[in-house]
Amino acid sequence: MARSIWSGYITFGLVSVPVGLYSATEEHELDFHQFQRGTSDRIRYKRVNERTGREVAYDKIVKGHDLGNGKYVVVEPSELDDIAPGKSRSLEIDTFVDLDDIDPIHFQKTYYLGPKQGDNASSYGLLRDALVKTNRAGIAKFVMRGKEYLAAIRAQDKVLVLETMYFADEIRDPVAELDDLPAKSRSGKQLTMAADLVEAMSGEWKPSAYKDTYTERVKKLVETKRKGKEVVYSEEEPEATTPTDLVSALRASVEAARKSRTTKRTTKKPAAKKTAAKKTARKKAS
Numbered sequence: 270m271a272r273s274i275w276s277g278y279i280t281f282g283l284v285s286v287p288v289g290l291y292s293a294t295e296e297h298e299l300d301f302h303q304f305q306r307g308t309s310d311r312i313r314y315k316r317v318n319e320r321t322g323r324e325v326a327y328d329k330i331v332k333g334h335d336l337g338n339g340k341y342v343v344v345e346p347s348e349l350d351d352i353a354p355g356k357s358r359s360l361e362i363d364t365f366v367d368l369d370d371i372d373p374i375h376f377q378k379t380y381y382l383g384p385k386q387g388d389n390a391s392s393y394g395l396l397r398d399a400l401v402k403t404n405r406a407g408i409a410k411f412v413m414r415g416k417e418y419l420a421a422i423r424a425q426d427k428v429l430v431l432e433t434m435y436f437a438d439e440i441r442d443p444v445a446e447l448d449d450l451p452a453k454s455r456s457g458k459q460l461t462m463a464a465d466l467v468e469a470m471s472g473e474w475k476p477s478a479y480k481d482t483y484t485e486r487v488k489k490l491v492e493t494k495r496k497g498k499e500v501v502y503s504e505e506e507p508e509a510t511t512p513t514d515l516v517s518a519l520r521a522s523v524e525a526a527r528k529s530r531t532t533k534r535t536t537k538k539p540a541a542k543k544t545a546a547k548k549t550a551r552k553k554a555s
Contacts, residue, residue, distance in 0.1 A: 275413045276385060277358030279396065279422065279429075281365075286392045287385035288360070290413070290431060294379055299487050349415055360420065360431075362407035368423060371406065375421075375434045382422065382429040393429065400424040406432075462519040469526035 273289030280286075303312035315324045332349075333341035384393035400406065400423060407422040419434040444450065454460045486502075493500045510518050 273383065273385075274380075275358075275411075277360055277411065279360045279362065279382070279407070279409070281362040281396070281407060284392060284396075286396055287389055288382045288393065288429070289385050291381040291383055293381045293430065297481065298484055299491070346415075358411075360409045360411045360422070362409045362422065365400075365403070365405040365407050366421075368404050368406050371421060374440060377433040377435055380431045380433070382431050397424045397427070397429050400429075459516060459519065462516065462523060466519055466523045466526060469523050469530065 271291050273291055275290035276288070278285045278287055304310060305312060316327065316330060317323065318325050331343050331345055333343045335341055384390045396407075405423075409420050409422060411418055411420060419436050421432045421434055423430050423432065490500050
């Protein structure tokens, strides 16, 4: 079993549930080292004193907050630990909210919460099942690796899931960040056609249907270069659709999407007929 990266207690009301925090996701990109071009010399990074040019051991490094004009306030790691909230390692739920009310932009990273101490597994299961029944998430704060996190605790199948979240003041205002955002669409015909295209391209969410094709291409590139060959990709970048071409592009897209959907349905029908034929044959045989 994987080792927990944090352990503590979920608390709500007078109830405490011992839990461990585990990574729920992993990335599968290829790792690359850095080399000086034209050589096999590795590039490595060191923590160097900019005045002496000497490397400094990690345990000799402290943090300093820049006050400006070359002045700093130096803070020791132990001082940061002393002021950290939640030193009791508590995930104290402040309130339960409807899951549908949380904008996904707040979600940061996903972890699994596993039960600790077998004797208390029932309290873990009780919280999980209550969250499923009410479609709620518990909102809490906790400290991990020297940082305080806002978190949403929700249920997924048999497990409790913790989503670390951005605080409200960490989310940028799109109006302040982006220039020239278009006003609400006034073209009824174009909007109707765009909605038709969305409907024509709609389907069920199937995570397994999506693969990381870029990583596969990187692997192919590495393998091909290992054999001394050259890989050439000829894909062209898309061009922006001009306003004058928008209606015709929408119309053609809707027709293509509907045709694709019809083709998929048609290819599935023979299998259904074959099944029906088998059932008929069974009835006759009986």
